[in-house]
Amino acid sequence: MQHPLHIAVIGGGASGLTAAIFAANEAAVRNRKVNITLYEAADRVGKKILVTGNGRCNLTNEQISSASYFGETGLFDRIYPLFDRDKTLSFFASLGLLTVSDEAGRIYPYSRKAASVLDALLTECARLGIRQSVDTKISSIRKTPDGYLLNEDIFADRAILAVGGKAGSAKQHTDGVFSVLAAAGIGCAPFYPALTAFEIKGFTKSLKGIRAAGELMLSKNGKTLACAAGEIQYTEYGISGIAAMELSCYAEPEAIRNGAYALTADSIPAFAxxxxxxxxxxxxxxxxxxxxxxxxxxxxxxxxxxxxxxxxxxxxxxxxxxxxxxxxxxxxxxxxxxTYPVGALRGFENAQVMRGGIRASELTDTLQMKKMPGVYACGEMIDIIGTCGGYNLQWAWTSGAVAGMNCIREIE
Ligand SMILES: Cc1cc2nc3c(=O)[nH]c(=O)nc-3n(C[C@H](O)[C@H](O)[C@H](O)COP(=O)(O)OP(=O)(O)OC[C@H]3O[C@@H](n4cnc5c(N)ncnc54)[C@H](O)[C@@H]3O)c2cc1C
The missing domain is CATH 1.10.8.260 (HI0933 insert domain-like)
Known part of the structure; x- marks a missing residue:
């Protein structure tokens, strides 16, 4: 009799939940017996989904292309067609979750409630018999002759890493997993916060609290890098708001330390x-x-x-x-x-995503780790981030589905 394979999904966020569901569906199609468990360090899975899009969950966008992504965009181009925006929306529709677009092409659940997205995913996990082990932080992953041993006492035939990044206000638990990757010689691009605000050198507190529509331009050593329009929020430390957050993806910490960047605000963009x-x-x-x-x-x-x-x-x-x-x-x-001289990027606690993470060269095009056969990776822990507008969750759904399906398909 075929013994059920134990698939460990490490991290119960957007990508991990998706990976678990797609692994379970693929196993059912192939008549493979599996036990799938989500290991989640926090006291419940999917907490971050609840705070996305100001509680409304901007889950994808009408316009998805690698032009809106940073990092390993070549890998994005190869993976995205396998589970693109339309497949994502069909998947959510199959769970009973309908969506609606706003005037900027951002797509939300029809209820405009992030909880609807999480409920749909959790209901599907329960239907498929996916187990949850919460308050379980995975800090070690050791290869054994048959599979992998997590925290020295959980055996897994195959594993999917979905621990996300270091961004957000909640306590982060990713360090152990990234240490495991470093010990295995798996290359990661340096980590730093993105989709975050800019600290401005010598910023005047008199502007604190002002919110106004405008346009921001980020320049490096006087050369324009990118522009973004939207609400400009002036804070006690500098400039925040959607336009600043988008531009933060272009800034690299080293160049910031060297004083290379400046933000220029156009407060009346409608008129020349x-x-x-x-x-x-x-x-x-x-x-x-x-x-x-x-x-x-x-x-x-x-x-x-x-x-x-x-x-x-x-x-x-x-x-x-x-x-x-x-x-x-x-x-x-x-x-x-x-023009305001940039002093620093705000830290991970104020950021929506983390730049950096697993390099594309460490992964196959099925998202299996070349140096850890049988272990897959998905979501923000790969060096791919998107700008504001639903792009990061789209990457979480896409990469989660691809890792989950392939984790079963590639079993000999
Ligand atoms: C305030 C905020 C708002 C956002 N709004 C949007 C939005 O509207 N649209 C959008 O596209 N993107 C948004 N994002 C970004 C988006 O939420 C992330 O890109 C996405 O959640 C990444 O999914 P993930 O599964 O890779 O990681 P996560 O969602 O971070 O999930 C990782 C999970 O792994 C768990 N974990 C970590 N380490 C361990 C460990 N060692 N062992 C076990 N479990 C572990 C974590 O507790 C977490 O539950 C927002 C982010 C923030 C912070």
Whole structure:
């Protein structure tokens, strides 16, 4: 009689849950007896899914391509077609979970509740007989003649690593697993936070609390790297918000330490400088008595207007009629392009994802680890991250499904 294989899925997040479900389905198709257990260090599986997308879970995007990813994008291009966005949506629909897109192409559960996504996955895990071992942190993985021994007392014929990264506010448990990989000589790209905020050198606290729509440009040694539009949030340490988070993916810690990066904020992106100047000239003519602060607060939040006036050494009460062309250009120039020198990236606790992780050269195109046969990897622990918009969860679903299916398909 065929003995059931024990498949250990290490990490019960988005990718681990998906991997467990696809391994169980593949085993059923192939009439393979398996016991699948999710080993989760936290007291319950899927906790992070609940906080994604501000509790609404932006689970994928209408536009998925490697252009929205960083790191090992070649591996992404090879793996993504195997379980792409459409297959992901069909999978969730088969679990009863319908979805809806917003105007920016971000896809959410129809309920707009992250809990719906987790419930659907957990219900499917239960239906397929997938076991859960919570409060079980895996810190060692040792090869034996027949398979692998986890924490020296859990035997697994095959294992799927799905421990995620170091980002997020919850306590992280990944170090043990990454130490195992390092000891096995498995190459990982250096880890650092991404989708996080920027600390600005000598940042003024007077801007703290301002939130305004705008556009940010990240430059390195004066050369533009990327631009992003969205809400700019000014904090006590620097600049946050969706646009800053997106740009953080382009910044590397070494270059930050060398003072190479700067962020430039366009606080009035809807109008070109020439249009703003024309507007100023018109107002100066029609309302020469209008104080500069009143003029500016018609364009930006008042606190930002006050800051630009201070920076350009203009008294807020200066009537427009008394302002010279040079003075007006200086002020409007700050509104269109105020440059802030980047001091640091915010740490892992403020980040949504981790850059770095397992290099593509360590994996087959079925996501098996070349130096640990029978062990697969998926999710954020591979050196692939996406920008904001559902791209990271899409990678978790894609890589989880591919690792789960292949873990069964590749059994001799
Ligand atoms: C606040 C926040 C909001 C986000 N919003 C979005 C969003 O809307 N859309 C999007 O696409 N992405 C979002 N992300 C990113 C996304 O959540 C992650 O990329 C995704 O969850 C990664 O899935 P994963 O399975 O690889 O890792 P995780 O979801 O991190 O799961 C890893 C699991 O492994 C467990 N674990 C770790 N180490 C061990 C160990 N040694 N032994 C046993 N278990 C272990 C962890 O406890 C965890 O449960 C967000 C992230 C954060 C922090």
């Amino acid at each position: 400088f020439s249009e703003l100047r024309a507007h100023f000239e018109k107002m100066k003519k029609s309302r020469p008595d209008m104080p500069a602060i009143v003029f500016l607060t018609g364009l930006t939040p008042k606190a930002l207007a006050q800051y630009f006036l201070k920076e350009s050494e203009t008294d807020p009460q200066t009537p427009l009629g008394d302002m010279t062309r040079k003075q007006a250009d200086g002020l409007l120039g700050l509104c269109k392009a105020k």
